[in-house]
Amino acid sequence: MRKNGTIPALPTRNSAMQIKGFPAPYSKGSCLWLCCALPALLVLLSGRMAYAADHAADNRANRIVSGILSFTRWPPPVQVPQLCILASARHLTLSSADAPPATPFSVVRADSTGRLSALHCDAVYFGTETPAQQHAALAAMPDKAVLSMAENNPDCATGATFCMIFGEERTRFSVNLDSLARSGVKVSPDVLMLSRKENQ
Numbered sequence: 735m736r737k738n739g740t741i742p743a744l745p746t747r748n749s750a751m752q753i754k755g756f757p758a759p760y761s762k763g764s765c766l767w768l769c770c771a772l773p774a775l776l777v778l779l780s781g782r783m784a785y786a787a788d789h790a791a792d793n794r795a796n797r798i799v800s801g802i803l804s805f806t807r808w809p810p811p812v813q814v815p816q817l818c819i820l821a822s823a824r825h826l827t828l829s830s831a832d833a834p835p836a837t838p839f840s841v842v843r844a845d846s847t848g849r850l851s852a853l854h855c856d857a858v859y860f861g862t863e864t865p866a867q868q869h870a871a872l873a874a875m876p877d878k879a880v881l882s883m884a885e886n887n888p889d890c891a892t893g894a895t896f897c898m899i900f901g902e903e904r905t906r907f908s909v910n911l912d913s914l915a916r917s918g919v920k921v922s923p924d925v926l927m928l929s930r931k932e933n934q
Contacts, residue, residue: 794905795825795898796832799859799883802896802907804837805922808856808879815856815881818844822861825885825900847871860884860894868893872913879918883907906932
């Protein structure tokens, strides 16, 4: 605002507003503060972005696994299949409450593959276990029909029947037909066709 025909002077570096609790702008202290704060801020932001990405991957994995379970049939007397999730699993957060009312399933957590037989698993979700470890765990349950899914099986040539493939913006799955034939369960052809379409 003009007063007496003069224009107020613009703030200079030395007259810039200082926020209480922060070093004066352009001072040596402010540069030091920025140098210390910016890396911490970048770490915080990258952590939040990683959390958001993981959360999205979890949601996609939950939908895929729940869908596969819903379209799978076990031989009698199984009516409500039990899904065993290995403790090493990173992207699956399903609980029994997430099961569709029409095709319910129960969920338990397994500390290791050695516990699977004792937990009477009808379905197994592997985390970081290698394909060889997946194969060994399933071979230890030869008389039981078991649906198997895994996060760590990119080739899907041995081990689990269904292999999750996590991308930045989408999650898909592939199928090991040999493992499916040995599993003792019956999966809807629609699921197999979806897997083929997703991987074209």
